Structures are given as structure tokens and as C-alpha cells.
Amino acid sequence: MRPVVEKLQQNGHEVVVIVPSTSLHMKPKEPQNYTVKVYPIPYAEEHLGVVLNSFINAHFVEQSVLNIIITMYQSILEISRLFFTNCKSLLHNKDMMQYLRESKFDVVFTDPVLMCGPIIAKYLSIPSIYFLRGMPCGMDFEATQCPNPPSYVPRLFLNNSDSMTFSQRVKNMLVHMLEFIYCKPLFAPFEELAYEIMQKKVTATEILSHGSVWLMRYDFVFDFPRPVMPNMVFIGGINCDQKKKLSQEFEAIVNASGEHGIIVFSLGSMVSEIPMKKAKEIAEALGSVPQTVLWRYTGEAPPNLPKNVKLVKWLPQNDLLAHPKTRAFITHGGSHGVYEGICNAVPMVLMPLFGDQMDNAKRVESRGAGVTLNILEMTSKDISAALKAVINDKKYKENIKRLSDLHLDRPIHPLDLAVHWVExxxxxxxxxxxxxxxxxxxxxxxxxxxxxxxxxxVVLLSLFISVKCCLFCCRRCCFKKGRTRKPTKSKSH
Amino acid sequence: MRPVVEKLQQNGHEVVVIVPSTSLHMKPKEPQNYTVKVYPIPYAEEHLGVVLNSFINAHFVEQSVLNIIITMYQSILEISRLFFTNCKSLLHNKDMMQYLRESKFDVVFTDPVLMCGPIIAKYLSIPSIYFLRGMPCGMDFEATQCPNPPSYVPRLFLNNSDSMTFSQRVKNMLVHMLEFIYCKPLFAPFEELAYEIMQKKVTATEILSHGSVWLMRYDFVFDFPRPVMPNMVFIGGINCDQKKKLSQEFEAIVNASGEHGIIVFSLGSMVSEIPMKKAKEIAEALGSVPQTVLWRYTGEAPPNLPKNVKLVKWLPQNDLLAHPKTRAFITHGGSHGVYEGICNAVPMVLMPLFGDQMDNAKRVESRGAGVTLNILEMTSKDISAALKAVINDKKYKENIKRLSDLHLDRPIHPLDLAVHWVExxxxxxxxxxxxxxxxxxxxxxxxxxxxxxxxxxVVLLSLFISVKCCLFCCRRCCFKKGRTRKPTKSKSH
Structure with a gap:
């Protein structure tokens, strides 16, 4: 959301960003041009780290399908509880709420998945703009009254494409029908919170439907085409805009890679460490390719780290992907990374972990622009084979180039589109x-x-009446015949 | 479509426009920058005039609702037959077809309501772009697989808004269900024609679904919001762009109108004459307002024509509407005119005649930006009252101004959007x-x-099995009890 906020500020608007005291991405001390207001929440950065780490680690444990589903559901509930704690702290913060009420803002710009922005917008009757990748339980489609046919619109986390077999459609439908049950615990606490401050019953759908325009980080080059609504605006790839020149340090590494070029490797900012066994296998595989690998990793370096691999704590991902020497991108399949891969036309090896990453990986793979690996089952050989395939088999590069061309061929840049709709x-x-x-x-x-x-x-009634009429007529006829026959009979006697 | 074609030509594309020898709007002799190819059709301009006049005149005859529906349906069939004759002439024209085949065009740009462009595009396997206001029988939504819920999406020609009473919803549903029957005669001839040239059975829906992008002359400021698809692009108001300075003749009339300003009056290019009785009533009403009325009319002037009314054979409608002295717009409610009224913020008096005009009028009226009159029933007093209302009651001007502001506040001009998608x-x-x-x-x-x-x-089977199991268990229990009881009984005997 940052580029949108910065552009709004440049356009002369006064922007106030409300941030909880503990946050993964929003560090209040970073230099910025907009006002940041911090509200205290009852847990510290350490707690957030522990929750996130145990969440990530749970996905590195091999377990049955049922257990995976339960783990995933519990993780989502846990994260939802963090969001709830943040929201409760904000809504119960009298000073902050008074400030928000008195400031008479023109618009609330928020990711609705946090639920707090929509509640505040509805409570204070301020128009709102949502900025999102998606919502659990298809709430985005329910709240916009957007048709969502389960026959070809895959439900989240199911690994389905838009072309499903009968059994996949059955699974899709079951998940769709069970949403009523398993989604309740996600949204019920927020409904209670909303009731508490508004003093009237509102459902999560009603709260969300207050949103005027939904800026969806979707692009149908990557996402499957489906019915949409007029108040949805598609800004997929908005993050892929702001390219900077590489720093001297990275420029030197890239230039030293020679004709083979480089591979960019990152599992996202949430994954700080992976089990050593996995790390060793990955390291072994990376040693089997001639490219220089830039691996963003903050955990302990595996002892078998080959010479062509450079571990870094942070890397300018989009700028590196934009470099013509970049041959492949190893990613966890988060939507940000995938869009950066698409807009820079870099074929991908995907190691999805949780959330929408499996679905994203499926989408890239189904378009022939990458290879997906199962992070639990993959061996060193699998990783090596996947890397060699996307680098040497021309079809991956061709496919990602085609997607990239389609994606970048748009009448207006997604950032300008987003800013237009906020304004x-x-x-x-x-x-x-x-x-x-x-x-x-x-x-x-x-x-x-x-x-x-x-x-x-009406049809049944008219049928019933006509049948009754027919019967009545028949009976009268028979009766008449009977009556006319009887006397003859009696006469003949 | 002309501005799009002109812009494409300016962008360096070679554009060839295929025109039948008899056409209402496309006169081959007009000066233009693109190539025009004319193919002969078996009827002359006189015949077209006769058909159109009898079509128009039928709407000036007072008749029962059922008769109105039948007349409308017959008119639509008649127009569809004209389209069919044109299309057949083109497809059977060997020279033209060979030319089209050999020219290897990159794209077919067509209004799908004529059905001929889509057939040629599918036959020659050329990608196609559709440019349309809408199609009968909701074929546009069927061919794009766009959900079209009859509960709040009003069907054409029903005069419903998106907020319907129960009985209106019943009517809407009935019309929706009857589409299967009454739409057959509209599309069956084209399906046969397609079969004839392609030598395989294709439905009209399949032919139309070949369209890559649908440029819809829709804007949700005016049209009711509804589900849409990603390959629909909304370019409503595309015609309202190209403003020119008024000619000296019109400039003089407008300037002479003084403080009261002018009223622009046109029933569209298809209506050349209206019954004298109606014309007299209209003339009487126009005399009751202080504004100068510019009336585009090619029929015989009514004898009671007041001094403030100037009859003209043609008027620069959009340029006149853009003039700050224009106070009101009397229109038949064609979508072109209505969009010009909206983009220039001129309140309207609507006299819808046929087709989508009733629906358009309903939309303008439901937004408080105009007054709709029934052209058959309206008296001179009604017209006068409607005109005075939209000119003197500020709310009409305020509403049309609000619509206009919303309509014009867009991130990219519809013309650029249309050209982008064609390219x-x-x-x-x-x-x-x-x-x-x-x-x-x-x-x-x-x-x-x-x-x-x-x-x-599955549910029924498992229910059945569990019931059967229960019964079996019960029976075994009873049987055992029975058997253990029996011996006791016999012993006691």
C-alpha cells in the first residue's frame, strides 16, 4: 500500500497512517513523508516472532493431509486472533478514537482482511477503499455480491485450477458449503467487537459491504478469469513498479556471474530460518548449477554451502529480477514475488509453504512459466532438476515472457489507477x-x-384445476350416459 | 465506431471498412481517411426508408399492451431480417470473401448485433473485438458466460429498474424464461448461414463467444451495476468526446436566445416525420416556454409553429448541448443522445419510442435527471409541464450535474481505452x-x-444404510427378546 500512500501524499493529500506498536512490516522509525500514529498493543515484537516462527515451522513437519488442514486452519485462527487483539486495542483506545472521530477524514484506505479498517469506516461513516489480495471464505465476493460459481472458480487453498475434474469440483463444492461452519470463528469476534462499539448487530458481510471500491491485487494474466463487479478495480502488479539501480555491492556480484548469470532465491520475509536438513539439501542442489545464487536467508548457514551461493540478509528482489543476467527465481510463491517474477519475465521454481502460496504456484505452473516443488518431499535432485529445467528449457522463458508482455500491456499503470480511485x-x-x-x-x-x-x-394450481375440470366433465358425461343407459336397461328388463 | 476507426488509422493501422451498398449511416461518398469497400445488397435506399418509416409509424398508433409487444417483436424480426439479407449478400459475395481471406487482417472490429462480423471472424479465424450497446435476449451475457440474475438485473424493454417489486420480478423472470422461445427466430437464420459456410453446426452463442474483448457502451453512472466479466471493457460516453465550435448559423441562434437560453430537440435520425396531430401538440407546448427551441425535424412543419421554435434538418447535437446557454434536451432516449445529455449536464425530457429507449428513459428518470413522457398519451400540457420542470426545478440540474461529474471522472478516456484494447x-x-x-x-x-x-x-445412501442398519439391529434385538421370551412362555404353559 506504501506506493499508493506516497503518491497520495505527493498529490497534496494529508495522509495519516495508523500503526500498531508491534508490526512485521511497519516500523514507525523509518523515514517517511506521511504522518504515522502508533497505538499500543498488549504484545511485543518477541511474541509476534514466536507466533510467526511456530506458524512457519509447523509447515516444515511432515504430517497427514488431515493434520495439514488442521494445522493450516489453526494458523489462520491464530493470525486472526492477532488481528483481533490489534483491532480491540485500537477501538478501546479512547484518545485515538477521539482523534479519528474529530479529524473528519475523507476516506479510510485499508486492507479489509484485518477487519478493523472496515469497522472504523462504518462506525464513523467515512467512505472506504479496500486494498487486498483476497479474503478467506470468499468474503470479498460475498460482500460485493459478486457471483462465485464453484464449478469453475477454485476455492482458496485447494490447489485447483479453473478447469477441474468431477472429483475436484466435488471437493470445491464441499469446501464452499462448509464455509458457513469453519468461517464463523474467523469473523464472529469482529462482529461482537462491532456490536460493542456500534450498539447494533451487524454481520461481517454488512461491515465489509460498506467498502466503496475494492482495489484487488489481481491480474487475469495470472489469476483465473471469473465474474467480477463494477466496484472492483484490478491493480495486480502494482508492487512491480518502482525500480532502482542496484547498489554497488549487488552490481558487483551480478557482474561477476559471467555468462551463466544469477538466480534470485528468497522464501519471503516471514521465513527467517528453515530446518538444517532442508537447508543442506537446498545448498547441495544449488551447487549443481553454474549460476551464481543470491539467497536471502537469515538462519544459520548450512555447512555444505557451495561457492556459487551468496547468503544475504536482505536483497533488492525486484531490482535483481529486473537485471538481464537473472536466469531464474526461487520463491515461496507469495503474490508479491510472483508478480515481480511475471513483470520481469523470470521463470520460477516455486516452494509454496502456506496460505495462497500453493494456489499461486499452481497458477504459475499451469501457465508453463515455472515448476512447483513440495517443500516437504523435495530432494536435492528434485531442486536441481527443476532449476535446470526452468533455466535451460526455452519454453519456460517463452511462457513467462508471453505472460509478462500481456501483463505489462495495459492502458494505465495500476498505481495511477489505484490513486485515481482513492481520490x-x-x-x-x-x-x-x-x-x-x-x-x-x-x-x-x-x-x-x-x-x-x-x-x-401457479402452474401446479392451473394443472390441478384443469385436471379437476376434466374429471368433473368426464364424471358428468359418464353419469349422463349412466342415467340414459339405466332407464333403457330398466326398460329392457 | 467512427472515432475509434479514425484513431486506429492515425496510429498507423490500415483500416478497411466493409459497408453494404444501402445503409442508414454509412455513406460511401463521405470523405474519410480509411478505405471503404462496398458490397451490393438486393434492396435500395427507398426500401430501407419504407421499412424504417413503417417501423417508426407503428409506434405512434395507440394500441393494447399485447399489440404493442407484438408490434415491437415484429419490428425487431423485420430489422433482424434486414441484417440477415446484408450478411447473406456479403458471405455469398465471392470476390469480397476472397479479398477478406487473402488480406490476413489482424482483427475484426464489429457490432455483434449484426451477427455478420462474428461469423466472418470465426470462419476466417481472425481475433475479434465487439463494440456494442447491448444485444437482444441477453445474448451478450450468455456468450461471455456472465451471470445475469433476473432478481435485480432488469431484462430489456420491460421498463424495470434494478429495484423491483415482487410482480416486476415475476415479469422479469417470465421474460427471461421465455427468451428460449422468442429469441430462436432472431438467431436461427444466422446459425444456418454459419453452418452453410463453415460446414459444421454452431450456435449463435458459440459464434459470439469467439469475441476476444467486448467494448460495451455502458457506464454505471447511467446503467445499473451488475456482474460483469474481465473481457468486458466499459466505454460508455465514448461518443461525447469530439466537440467542435458551433457554426456561425447556430452560434447566432444561440446568442439571440438571450437570458432564457435554448432547448435542443431531436428524436433521432431514424424519425423523419411524426403524425401531424402530435407535431401540432408539441409545437403548442414549445410555444409556452420562453426558451428558443432548436428542433431537428425533416417532416412537414406544423401550422401552429411558434416564433421561438426553429426547425432545422440537422443540428450539431453534442456541440449545442455543450453550450452553456442550453437549458434542456428533448430526446427520444437513444443511448447516444442520453450520454451526450449526461456528459454535458443538460436535464432531459424523454419521449422514448422503441428498443432500449424506454429503458434508457427509465434510468435517467430514476436518477432524477429528467422527465419521461409517453409519446402516445402526452398532451400539450404534459410536454409544457415537463419542460418547465426540468428547466426551473433546480434538482434536475443538480442531479444531472452530479451524474456528469461522476461520468467524466475517469482514469482514462473511453476512446483511448477502446483503441488500447483493439491494439x-x-x-x-x-x-x-x-x-x-x-x-x-x-x-x-x-x-x-x-x-x-x-x-x-451420498447423503441419501448413507441415511438409507444407517436406517437399514438400525432397523436390522432393532429386529435382531426384538427377535432375540422374542426368542428368549417364547421358551419362558412355553415353559409357563
Missing amino acids: FVMRHKGAPHLRPAAHDLNWIQYHSLDVIAFLLA | FVMRHKGAPHLRPAAHDLNWIQYHSLDVIAFLLA
């Missing part, structure tokens, strides 16, 4: 003209079940 | 990444009916 909502105090009338219908009305029942009743 | 399809030979996987599913699969049936069967 649009500020200028016009929302965007009610983009709100579909479906919000005013209940489930039965939306699906026309009342109308169908009525038409069926 | 995109040319550069990438289509846009298959925007094609939803729903195209590969049949109706049962799309609605997951097979999955639901399977899940139901």
Missing part, C-alpha cells in the same frame, strides 16, 4: 452508483426462489 | 487469458447440478 471516492464521498441493488435483496429474493415458487404454484 | 488484441492475437473456463462446461456442470446430485445421493 475519486474522496471527491464524490463514496461511489454509491457502483453499489449493486443485490444488497437490498435477501438470499431467497436474490436467487428468485420466491418467484420460482410462485410460478410453480 | 491489444492485434498485438497478442486475441486475449485468451480473459476467457473464463466456464466456456468448457455444459449447463449442468456450470450450475454444479451433477455435483449436487452426487452429494445428495
Whole structure:
């Protein structure tokens, strides 16, 4: 969201960023041009580190499919609880709430997955703009009244593409139907919190539907085409914009790589350490390719680290991917990284860990632009083979180049689009003209079940009446015949 | 479509426009920068005039609702027959077809309502871009696999808004369900024609679904928000761009109007004459306002024409509407005119005649930006009252100004957007990444009916088995009890 905020500030708007005292990405001491307001939360950076580490480590343990699902669900609940604690701290912070109320902001710009921005926007009746990659339980589609047919729109975390076999469609449908059950614990606490401050019952869907425009980090070059709504704006690849020149240190490494070039390797900022056994296997595989590997890793260096691998604590990922000497990108498949891979046309080896990473990896692989590895089962040989494939087999480079060309061929840059819509909502105090009338219908009305029942009743009633009439006529006929026959009979007697 | 074609030509593309020898709007002798190829069709301009006049006149006859529907349906069929004749002439024209085949065009740019462009594009395997206001029978939504819930998406020609009462929803649903029947005669001839040249059976939906990108003349400021698809691009108001300075003649009339300003009055280029009785009533009403009225009318002037009314054979509608002295716009409610009214913020008096004009009028009225009159029932008083309302009641001007502000506040001009997407399809030979996987599913699969049936069967089977098991256990229990009881009984005997 940072580039959007910076551009808004450049356009002369006064931007205030509300940050919890403990945060993974928002360090209040970083230099910035916008005002940052910090509110205290009841846990420290250490706790966040512990939660995140145990969350990450759980994904490196081999376990049954059922256990994986339970682990994943528990992780999501745990993260949701962190969000809830943050939100509660903010809403109960009287000074901060008074400041927000009195400042009369024109717009709330928020990622709705945190749920707190939408609650504040609805509570203070400020128009809101959402900026998101997606929401669990398809809440983004439910809250926008966007059709979401389970027959070809894969549900999250299922590893399905948009072209599913019958059994995949059954699984997709089951997950869709079970959302009612397993999504309750994710959103119920926020509904209670909203009730507490607004003093009226609101569902999570109602809270979220307050959003005027949804800036979705989607691009159909990468995401599967599906029905959308007029208040959704697609800004996938917004993060891939701001390229800087490489620092001397990195420039030197890249230049020293010779004709073979480099491989960029990062499992994202959340993964600080991986089990040593895995690290050794990865190191062994990296030694089997002639490229120089830049590996962003903060854990203990594996003892078998080959000479062509440089461990770094941080790397300018997008700038390195943009370098013409970059041959491949090893990534965990987070949407940021994948979009950077696409916009710089670098074929990928994907090692998805959790969340939407499996789905992202599936999307890249289904388009022939990368190879996905199972991080639990992969051997040193698998990694080596995957790397050699994406570097030497031309089709990967061709496919990612094609995706990149399509992705970059757009009438307006996603950053300008995002800024336009934020300013649009500020200028016009929302965007009610983009709100579909479906919000005013209940489930039965939306699906026309009342109308169908009525038409069926009419058809059945008219059928019933015509059958009754026929029977009545037949009976009269028979009766008449009977009556006319009887006397004849009696006469004949 | 002309501005798009002109811009494409300016961008260095070679554009060839294929025109039938008889056409309402395309006069081959007009000066233009692009190549025009004319193919002969078996009817002359006189015949087209007769058909159109009898079509228009039918809407000035007072008749029952049922008769109005039948008349409208017959008119649509008649126009569809004209399209069919044109298309047949083109497809049977060997020289022209050979020319099209050999020219290896990059893209077919066409209004799909004519059906001929889509057939040629599919036949010659050329990517296509559609430019449209809409299609009868919701074919645009069917061919794009776009959800179209009848509970809040009003069907064409029904005069419904997106917020419907129960009875309106019943009507909407009935029309939706009857589409299968009454739409057949519209598309069947084209399906046969396609079969004739392709030598394989294709439905109209399949032909249309070949379109890569659909440029829809929609803007949700005016049209009701509804589900859309990623390959739909919204370019409503594209016609409202090119403003020129008024000619001396019109400038003089406008300047002479004084403080009261002018009213622009046009019922569209298709209406050349209206019944004298109606014309007289209109003339009487126009005399009751102090504004100068510029009336585009080619029929016989009514004898009671007041002094403030100037009859003209043609007027620069958009340029006049853009003039600050323009107070109101009397229009038949064609989408072109309505968008010009919106972008120039001129309140409207709408006299819809046929087609989507009633729906357009409903949309303008439901937004408080105009007054709709029933052209059959309106009296001179009604017209006068409507005109005075939209000119003197500030809320109409305020509402149209608000719509206009929203409409014009866009990140990119619709013309640039349209040109971008045409060029995109040319550069990438289509846009298959925007094609939803729903195209590969049949109706049962799309609605997951097979999955639901399977899940139901599983549930019923497990219920059946558990009931059977229970019964079996119960019976065994009873039987045992019975057997243990029996001997006791016999002993006691």
C-alpha cells in the first residue's frame, strides 16, 4: 500500500497512517513523508516472532493431509486472533478514537482482511477503499455480491485450477458449503467487537459491504478469469513498479556471474530460518548449477554451502529480477514475488509453504512459466532438476515472457489507477452508483426462489384445476350416459 | 465506431471498412481517411426508408399492451431480417470473401448485433473485438458466460429498474424464461448461414463467444451495476468526446436566445416525420416556454409553429448541448443522445419510442435527471409541464450535474481505452487469458447440478444404510427378546 500512500501524499493529500506498536512490516522509525500514529498493543515484537516462527515451522513437519488442514486452519485462527487483539486495542483506545472521530477524514484506505479498517469506516461513516489480495471464505465476493460459481472458480487453498475434474469440483463444492461452519470463528469476534462499539448487530458481510471500491491485487494474466463487479478495480502488479539501480555491492556480484548469470532465491520475509536438513539439501542442489545464487536467508548457514551461493540478509528482489543476467527465481510463491517474477519475465521454481502460496504456484505452473516443488518431499535432485529445467528449457522463458508482455500491456499503470480511485471516492464521498441493488435483496429474493415458487404454484394450481375440470366433465358425461343407459336397461328388463 | 476507426488509422493501422451498398449511416461518398469497400445488397435506399418509416409509424398508433409487444417483436424480426439479407449478400459475395481471406487482417472490429462480423471472424479465424450497446435476449451475457440474475438485473424493454417489486420480478423472470422461445427466430437464420459456410453446426452463442474483448457502451453512472466479466471493457460516453465550435448559423441562434437560453430537440435520425396531430401538440407546448427551441425535424412543419421554435434538418447535437446557454434536451432516449445529455449536464425530457429507449428513459428518470413522457398519451400540457420542470426545478440540474461529474471522472478516456484494447488484441492475437473456463462446461456442470446430485445421493445412501442398519439391529434385538421370551412362555404353559 506504501506506493499508493506516497503518491497520495505527493498529490497534496494529508495522509495519516495508523500503526500498531508491534508490526512485521511497519516500523514507525523509518523515514517517511506521511504522518504515522502508533497505538499500543498488549504484545511485543518477541511474541509476534514466536507466533510467526511456530506458524512457519509447523509447515516444515511432515504430517497427514488431515493434520495439514488442521494445522493450516489453526494458523489462520491464530493470525486472526492477532488481528483481533490489534483491532480491540485500537477501538478501546479512547484518545485515538477521539482523534479519528474529530479529524473528519475523507476516506479510510485499508486492507479489509484485518477487519478493523472496515469497522472504523462504518462506525464513523467515512467512505472506504479496500486494498487486498483476497479474503478467506470468499468474503470479498460475498460482500460485493459478486457471483462465485464453484464449478469453475477454485476455492482458496485447494490447489485447483479453473478447469477441474468431477472429483475436484466435488471437493470445491464441499469446501464452499462448509464455509458457513469453519468461517464463523474467523469473523464472529469482529462482529461482537462491532456490536460493542456500534450498539447494533451487524454481520461481517454488512461491515465489509460498506467498502466503496475494492482495489484487488489481481491480474487475469495470472489469476483465473471469473465474474467480477463494477466496484472492483484490478491493480495486480502494482508492487512491480518502482525500480532502482542496484547498489554497488549487488552490481558487483551480478557482474561477476559471467555468462551463466544469477538466480534470485528468497522464501519471503516471514521465513527467517528453515530446518538444517532442508537447508543442506537446498545448498547441495544449488551447487549443481553454474549460476551464481543470491539467497536471502537469515538462519544459520548450512555447512555444505557451495561457492556459487551468496547468503544475504536482505536483497533488492525486484531490482535483481529486473537485471538481464537473472536466469531464474526461487520463491515461496507469495503474490508479491510472483508478480515481480511475471513483470520481469523470470521463470520460477516455486516452494509454496502456506496460505495462497500453493494456489499461486499452481497458477504459475499451469501457465508453463515455472515448476512447483513440495517443500516437504523435495530432494536435492528434485531442486536441481527443476532449476535446470526452468533455466535451460526455452519454453519456460517463452511462457513467462508471453505472460509478462500481456501483463505489462495495459492502458494505465495500476498505481495511477489505484490513486485515481482513492481520490475519486474522496471527491464524490463514496461511489454509491457502483453499489449493486443485490444488497437490498435477501438470499431467497436474490436467487428468485420466491418467484420460482410462485410460478410453480401457479402452474401446479392451473394443472390441478384443469385436471379437476376434466374429471368433473368426464364424471358428468359418464353419469349422463349412466342415467340414459339405466332407464333403457330398466326398460329392457 | 467512427472515432475509434479514425484513431486506429492515425496510429498507423490500415483500416478497411466493409459497408453494404444501402445503409442508414454509412455513406460511401463521405470523405474519410480509411478505405471503404462496398458490397451490393438486393434492396435500395427507398426500401430501407419504407421499412424504417413503417417501423417508426407503428409506434405512434395507440394500441393494447399485447399489440404493442407484438408490434415491437415484429419490428425487431423485420430489422433482424434486414441484417440477415446484408450478411447473406456479403458471405455469398465471392470476390469480397476472397479479398477478406487473402488480406490476413489482424482483427475484426464489429457490432455483434449484426451477427455478420462474428461469423466472418470465426470462419476466417481472425481475433475479434465487439463494440456494442447491448444485444437482444441477453445474448451478450450468455456468450461471455456472465451471470445475469433476473432478481435485480432488469431484462430489456420491460421498463424495470434494478429495484423491483415482487410482480416486476415475476415479469422479469417470465421474460427471461421465455427468451428460449422468442429469441430462436432472431438467431436461427444466422446459425444456418454459419453452418452453410463453415460446414459444421454452431450456435449463435458459440459464434459470439469467439469475441476476444467486448467494448460495451455502458457506464454505471447511467446503467445499473451488475456482474460483469474481465473481457468486458466499459466505454460508455465514448461518443461525447469530439466537440467542435458551433457554426456561425447556430452560434447566432444561440446568442439571440438571450437570458432564457435554448432547448435542443431531436428524436433521432431514424424519425423523419411524426403524425401531424402530435407535431401540432408539441409545437403548442414549445410555444409556452420562453426558451428558443432548436428542433431537428425533416417532416412537414406544423401550422401552429411558434416564433421561438426553429426547425432545422440537422443540428450539431453534442456541440449545442455543450453550450452553456442550453437549458434542456428533448430526446427520444437513444443511448447516444442520453450520454451526450449526461456528459454535458443538460436535464432531459424523454419521449422514448422503441428498443432500449424506454429503458434508457427509465434510468435517467430514476436518477432524477429528467422527465419521461409517453409519446402516445402526452398532451400539450404534459410536454409544457415537463419542460418547465426540468428547466426551473433546480434538482434536475443538480442531479444531472452530479451524474456528469461522476461520468467524466475517469482514469482514462473511453476512446483511448477502446483503441488500447483493439491494439491489444492485434498485438497478442486475441486475449485468451480473459476467457473464463466456464466456456468448457455444459449447463449442468456450470450450475454444479451433477455435483449436487452426487452429494445428495451420498447423503441419501448413507441415511438409507444407517436406517437399514438400525432397523436390522432393532429386529435382531426384538427377535432375540422374542426368542428368549417364547421358551419362558412355553415353559409357563
